[in-house]
Amino acid sequence: MRTRICFYLLLLLPLLVYWQTLSHEYGIREDYQFLRIAREEQGELVKVTASHGRPLYGALLETSYALAGQVENLMWMRLLSVGLLVVLAIVLWRQLYHSNWGEVESAALSLGIVFLPSSQFVVGAAACWPQVLTLVLALAGFSAVETEIERGGLKRVVALLGGCMIYAAASLIYQSNVLFALVPITAIFLVRSGREPLNDLKWGGTHLAVMLTGMLLGWLLVQGLFSNGVFEQSGRMALETNPFTKLLWFVLHPLPNSLALYAIADDHFSGVIFYALLALGMIALFYFAFRRVQASGNAVALRKWKIVLFALPFLASAISLVAAERSAGYRTLFALAGLVLMLGFFAVRTLLEGRKVKTHLLYSGYAGVFALVGFVAERQPYLLVAEPQGHEWSLMRGAVLRAGFNKVVRAYVITPTADQRSTTRIYRDEFGVVTSASERAAQEMFKAAVRARFPDKLPRGSAYTVEAGPAEPAAGTYDLVVDMRKLAELRQ
Template sequence: MRTRICLYILLLTPLLVYWQTVFHDYGMRSDYSHLRAATAEPGRLVKFYASEGRPLYGAMLETSYAVTSEVSRLKWLRLCSLLLLTLLGLVLWRQLYQSGWNEVQSAGIGLGVLLLPSAQVLASWASGWAQALTLLLAMAGFSAVETEIERGGLKRFVALAGGAMIYAAASLIAPANVLFALVPLAGVLVVRTGREMMTDRSWVLLHLGVLVAGLLGGWIFSQGLLSSGDFLEAGRLLRLETNPFTKLGWFLANPLPNALALFALNDDFHARAIIYWGSVALVLAILYFAYRKVTAKGDEGVKRRWRYCLIALPLLVIGITVVAADRASTYRVLFAVCGLVLVLVAFAFRILVLGEKPRPWLHYPLLALIWGALAYAAHFNSFRLLAEPQGREWDIVRNEVLRANFNQKLRVHLITPGVEDRSTKRIYGDEFGSLSSSDPQVATEMFKAAVRERFGSRPPRESTYPITAGPTAPASGESDLVIDLRRLKSYRE
């Protein structure tokens, strides 16, 4: 009965949380250009993302957007993202439960991963399905190694080689998400009993060695593609960092606090800074006091495992991050780090509050209260800060296109909004509460997408409706149709 309840919760909660977001009619900023490139410029997405070391990602996006073809059908890609994320939660739950976690606690971690801000973004972004697939591949790579790691001979060699190949393939889609393998690694490590054939040190080093080998193999393959001459230059993901110390400072000041805050969003205007930094302080306090309680018991094995999780694994993440020249602190690239923090906080919470044998009258109501609040927050963030504001921008442009007369030459100008014209009170980076049409190129692609949806397979030639876009209104008589996207602020007011 308990297994069924956990299964139903993991299956139904993501659907209830993200259903409204998934089936809302909208697109994110990159969706519009991807839709056009997939149909009008075959091969462009593959070449662009291959230059960044993600050739499989480009191929997946080009295929899926070509099939989708319209903004109104992007919901099916978002649904695919949601189903893949749900499967990720189920796989993580079973992996942790089989490794020694309590069944309810392991299900709670799986559900928590599905409610992270990173998961909220992937479920809301049509291109997120490929990144969600990378997370599943990272889990598959870890499971492939873990299944045979305690054995010797040919079986272990095949498992290690298979795991490295899975990691390498995943790195050609979304390299940052391959590090999600550290989440089950930490989850299994903290509950190891010490009676296993391999020592903790050997076990950790072998897992990390396979992970690094897979990432290195994917990087070498990408370099080989660049050397073929088909791509002009390497994107930021393939370049090495030239200022590692400044990069380290950037990581400690931006991505790390976002990960430590877990479910609290980092507002660009610091409107709720007390909640954000309070969450960071609470997480650090939980980890600190749990470590103190563990060290007080004098169990060297447990203390050693905690040091691996609190020092060695974060150092690996920092090292890989510092080496790459990319400096993105958006939630969609922080899935692995946030998941690692979540596992450690869950184990620390078990040590501090629940104990080895938690009391049912305290255990289940407490978990239900926590996950219920987090589910509501995930629904609010994904719909109110992602789907709804993006849908408002799309509605303004699409409604103007539906009313426009294309029987004669139509000069179009889109007045792009600034941050002050946003429709939401809160905003973070280029994700939660952000504007897509503030970029003139995105606004232009949005108009073209609306034209394609109106006329189907036989839209008017682009030369019959020349488009300009910018933050200022055109001079009198220069445009036949002016779309003022600055009126988005009326929703906020």
């Protein structure tokens, strides 16, 4: 009965929590452009993403956007993200449960990962579904190795090669998410009894070697494509030249964002109290758990804690640390945030070890925490992604639907500023973003609205041009003016 309850919770809760977001009709900045490119410039998405070292990402995007065709069908791509997150949660749950983690504990951790801000954003952004596929492949690569790692002979060799190939394929989609394999690796590393055929060093070293080798193979393949002129390398693939300022950036942005777990950073500091309390609470939890292990005199357990606390966070962010680009977006934090959450569960387990805690009280505690987490995970992507983006799309689509297209229409979009957004909160380029603030995105949104009204072709004798900018045009200059500054009127 307990197993069935865990399974159905992992299967159904993500869909229930994210349903309002994934079923809402909207697109984000890249959606409008990708819909047009997949329709009019076949192969271009592959070139763009391959220039960043992700050729498979582009192929998956081009196929899915071509099938979607219209903004109203983007919900199926978001639904695919939720489905892949469910697969990730169920597989991780079973993997941890068979590796000395408790069944409910494993299910709670897996569900917690599905509700992280990183998951919230990829559910809200249709273009991010291949990133979730990368997470599933990373877990598959780990499972392939773990299945045979304790055995010898040909089966072990085949498993290691298979895991390496899976990691390599995943790195061609989204490199930073391959490092999510560190979550199950670390979780099992912490609970190993020491009586296994392979000692901890060999076991962990083998897993890390296979993962890093697979990522290296993917990188070498991409470099070969660049050197042969198949794709042109983007300047964004440059390597970091100032490691000290990069470490400072890591401490100020990705690390606290991950420690704060479900409280997202806010450019206007409206939620800074909850953000700071959660981050400090996690640090305190790790500190007290570490002190208890230190006081126990268990040298092996202490050595594991030191490795996990002081080395693995940097490895989980290796791609961001090595790359010159300094993006603090939540979409790049899956590995680090997952590692923090897993270590939080293990810290609670460490502090409760040896104490008599009634099972029903522990389960009730999990239920209470996840009721709150589920509520936050349902509201944040809807209020900061789906609803405001839906406002922009409705405003643009309504203007296009009311316009006459029986001649050449000269259209102009007045772009809003970030202060004219419809949300009360905003964080960098993700939560609360104003798509139409970009002139190019505003033009692409207009084109998508025209295609939604005339899916086959424009009426005979009609055509249109569209320009965008922050300045209000002179009267009579354009036939149709779409004022996106009206978004500010929708702010609650």
